Amino acid sequence: VYRGSVKDFQGFDANQDAEALYNAMKGFGSDKEAILDLITSRSNKQRVEICQAYKSLYGKDLIADLKYELTGKFERLIVSLMRPPAYGDAKEIKDAISGVGTDEKCLIEILASRTNQEIHDLVAAYKDAYDRDLEADIVGDTSGHFKKMLVVLLQGAREEDDVVSEDLVEQDAKDLLEAGELKWGTDEAQFIYILGRRSRQHLRLVFDEYLRIAGKPIERSIRGELSGDFEKLMLAVVKCIRSTAEYFAERLYKAMKGLGTRDNTLIRIMVSRSEIDMLDIREVFRTKYEKSLYNMIKEDTSGEYKKALLKLCGGDDDAAGEFFPEAAQVAYRMWELSAVKVELRGTVQPAGDFNDDGDAQVLRKAMKGLGTDEGAIIEVVAKRSNAQRQQILKAYKAHYGRDLMADLKSELSGSLAKLILGLMLTPAQYDAKQLRKAVEGAGTDESVLIEIMATRNNQEIRAINEAYQEAYHKSLEDDLSSDTSGHFKRILVSLALGNRDEGPENPTQAHEDAKKLADVSSNDSSDSLETRFLSILCTRSYPHLCRVFQEFIKMTNHDVEHAIKKRMSGDVRDAFVAIVRSVKNKPAFFADKLYKSMKGAGTDERTLTRIMISRSEIDLLNIRGEFIDLFDKSLHHMIEKDTSGDYRKALLVLCGGED
Numbered sequence: 001v002y003r004g005s006v007k008d009f010q011g012f013d014a015n016q017d018a019e020a021l022y023n024a025m026k027g028f029g030s031d032k033e034a035i036l037d038l039i040t041s042r043s044n045k046q047r048v049e050i051c052q053a054y055k056s057l058y059g060k061d062l063i064a065d066l067k068y069e070l071t072g073k074f075e076r077l078i079v080s081l082m083r084p085p086a087y088g089d090a091k092e093i094k095d096a097i098s099g100v101g102t103d104e105k106c107l108i109e110i111l112a113s114r115t116n117q118e119i120h121d122l123v124a125a126y127k128d129a130y131d132r133d134l135e136a137d138i139v140g141d142t143s144g145h146f147k148k149m150l151v152v153l154l155q156g157a158r159e160e161d162d163v164v165s166e167d168l169v170e171q172d173a174k175d176l177l178e179a180g181e182l183k184w185g186t187d188e189a190q191f192i193y194i195l196g197r198r199s200r201q202h203l204r205l206v207f208d209e210y211l212r213i214a215g216k217p218i219e220r221s222i223r224g225e226l227s228g229d230f231e232k233l234m235l236a237v238v239k240c241i242r243s244t245a246e247y248f249a250e251r252l253y254k255a256m257k258g259l260g261t262r263d264n265t266l267i268r269i270m271v272s273r274s275e276i277d278m279l280d281i282r283e284v285f286r287t288k289y290e291k292s293l294y295n296m297i298k299e300d301t302s303g304e305y306k307k308a309l310l311k312l313c314g315g316d317d318d319a320a321g322e323f324f325p326e327a328a329q330v331a332y333r334m335w336e337l338s339a340v341k342v343e344l345r346g347t348v349q350p351a352g353d354f355n356d357d358g359d360a361q362v363l364r365k366a367m368k369g370l371g372t373d374e375g376a377i378i379e380v381v382a383k384r385s386n387a388q389r390q391q392i393l394k395a396y397k398a399h400y401g402r403d404l405m406a407d408l409k410s411e412l413s414g415s416l417a418k419l420i421l422g423l424m425l426t427p428a429q430y431d432a433k434q435l436r437k438a439v440e441g442a443g444t445d446e447s448v449l450i451e452i453m454a455t456r457n458n459q460e461i462r463a464i465n466e467a468y469q470e471a472y473h474k475s476l477e478d479d480l481s482s483d484t485s486g487h488f489k490r491i492l493v494s495l496a497l498g499n500r501d502e503g504p505e506n507p508t509q510a511h512e513d514a515k516k517l518a519d520v521s522s523n524d525s526s527d528s529l530e531t532r533f534l535s536i537l538c539t540r541s542y543p544h545l546c547r548v549f550q551e552f553i554k555m556t557n558h559d560v561e562h563a564i565k566k567r568m569s570g571d572v573r574d575a576f577v578a579i580v581r582s583v584k585n586k587p588a589f590f591a592d593k594l595y596k597s598m599k600g601a602g603t604d605e606r607t608l609t610r611i612m613i614s615r616s617e618i619d620l621l622n623i624r625g626e627f628i629d630l631f632d633k634s635l636h637h638m639i640e641k642d643t644s645g646d647y648r649k650a651l652l653v654l655c656g657g658e659d
Helices: 014-025 032-040 044-058 062-069 072-082 085-097 104-113 116-130 134-141 144-154 166-179 188-197 200-214 218-225 228-242 244-256 263-272 278-289 293-300 303-313 325-338 356-367 374-381 386-400 404-411 414-424 427-439 446-455 458-472 476-483 486-496 507-518 529-537 542-556 560-567 570-598 605-615 620-631 635-642 645-655
Strands: none
Touching (some): 014 044, 014 062, 032 303, 044 072, 062 072, 072 263, 085 104, 085 116, 085 134, 085 263, 104 228, 104 244, 104 263, 116 134, 144 188, 166 188, 166 218, 188 200, 188 228, 200 228, 244 263, 244 278, 244 293, 263 303, 293 303, 356 374, 356 386, 356 404, 374 414, 374 645, 386 414, 404 414, 414 605, 414 645, 427 458, 427 476, 446 486, 446 570, 446 605, 458 476, 458 486, 476 486, 486 570, 507 529, 507 560, 529 542, 529 570, 542 570, 560 570, 570 605, 570 620, 570 635, 605 620, 605 645
16 A cells, blocks of 8 residues: 555656746746646656656756745755655765764664665666765764674665574563673673564564563663664664664654754655655654644755645644554554563662661751751651651651651742651651542642542552541541542542452453444443543452453554544543553653653742652663653653752752663
8 A cells, every 4th residue: 555645646747847936937936836736746656757758858967046046944945855765865865964964863864764765766866967976975973883784784784584483583672681781891792693684573573572572672672782873873763673664753853842943854755755655754743742743844954945745734634633554553553562561660779788876867967956857857857768758757767756747848948848857757658648639628639639530549549548548537548439420530530449450361352342442333321432432441459451452453543542532632632641641651651751750941840859769669770761761851851851859869869860
């Protein structure tokens, strides 16, 4: 199935088009609208024919005339469209290695994403256009393992056999693990050989097997074991093996997000993928970034340049409201990965040689007399497990006849006080307190209710109920019922029971559940859409829900999260989305919330503090890994940049390291 956005123009006449372009550039000024309309609606093969017809009719070079008549980014885009794909790639690489410095990102993008045939065509085009050997030029302009991997990719010799050996898959996964995580130093040659030569189908299975035996995705190991441009190249290869469309969607998003636009990247991708997989890229873009590629281009560019890019894009998926096979395939792969058991690890471990009486004395000394030694308090509280902190509370009371919590409260202030005092509560007491704050007073903080209730397991929910009753002498269910309403109230009350099934998946039941979620035809008010989602999302086990979501994708070509966002609104939508994301990948859910708490102007310290406290002994190490995978920066770095003083020191201790 053709997945490009630009197709052959019906009724094409090369001579007629050449004449139209000649007239558009004749005389004073040029008709840019006519030029962009014509060129963006012809396929590359047809454009090449137009160039030949133009030369025959007028004895002139069409590309030279376009360069003369047009300017800036619009000129670069139109001229790029006129080159055959291989010659376009050759020109990009020549520009990347010419002059002072090298554009490594361009080299990585092209060589990591092209097929064997495209690589062979590129090498031939480079030789034809510049009378130079591409491999020799790249070897002369790069170095080290980065150079070696580029040379391997330049051979265009990746295996293309779809028959996969299970034994070889297991061996390759084991070899990669032993070459990196299990080795003192890294055997880069093993990474180069396997990632540079094996077939795409084979490597996808290797990545799944690697996740199973290493407990982490291959990308995270590459980040930990490799560095510099070599690391970036290997990550690009892995991303393209997983999904070329997803790789380019991410490249396009990064080219336009934030201040300024990386126009060279934007032009290169929009031109090179317009007749290959632009529809797939659009679909993944819409799903991953909750915004259409069309709208992002529209907001980030201007003039004829914008009009031409939008024509290449080929349509607005926000307006269409659709979700397509490539995006479903990516979503399905993510659900499959989420079903693999990964060990959850916190960053705060019980201190060795723990002495509760000694710690109590350190804390008392830190708060006695004039001034407070915040550093000493952080050193003790943030580096002890919660169970050890509870022992310190008792030792402090026994030794000094004083309430440690009260003393800390009187000596500390602001964000640091909230963080330290939160750490001194048991997890259940802390969650109960956060829930109480979310429902008391004017207004309700629904986001806190959703975050806690949607992510805690049965045991944690039951402990929260007990702590809530003990602290506030009323049931959590009663407070949730009196402070919320409608379907949202029903969702929270159902979750507050802590009665989620804990068994394995049931394939037959999962198929029926998916069918129930997909049914939009029911008019029975007692079986509303929200009721059906509640009866499944709030009661089924996590392994079972993973299977339900996979069945849903197979059945509808939609991801369940996309369906929720399209068919629901407000707090109900947010609660169901939180449950789905928690089932899919809980550490990624919290990584996203942490990122949003710190990005842009100002910091949401309540959210930052709450997550750092509540996840520090559960899965904060996993959250750190997801954070850097999702946002290309470490949690440690973002905390360091976005907070200050003793509050920052304490958060960084909880964070547990720089990735």
